[in-house]
Amino acid sequence: MRIFSPVLLILLSVFFFTGCATQKPMYNWGDYSSSLYKLKKDPCDENLMKYKQVLLKIMEDSKKKGLRVPPGVYCEYGYISMKEGKTDEALAYFDLEEKTYPESVVFMQRLKSQFNKVEEQP
16 A cells, blocks of 8 residues: 555645745845944944944835835934934934834834933923
């Protein structure tokens, strides 16, 4: 008695190899990890500028490739802009983070409220 017929063996092989197919990536992280590591290891202005450029490149490349910008990238860029005193730019990126990731609305609203409290103080 045969346990596996040739047809069943072929179907199992097709199913197995189809399940191993690679999927299109959801996000483009670019050089995010290494640039963040360098910034944390040596928090100088040069590394901050490089990190900021990496975030911009991630946003641009994601748009070119038709991918979503990774979670938190808009927020991080907005936070850097906020620290540089670019209020309008920071708020625009916070809004982009909210629109892209609706689950971040509570956090982003809290961040904006803290930002507004700091601005209101003399």
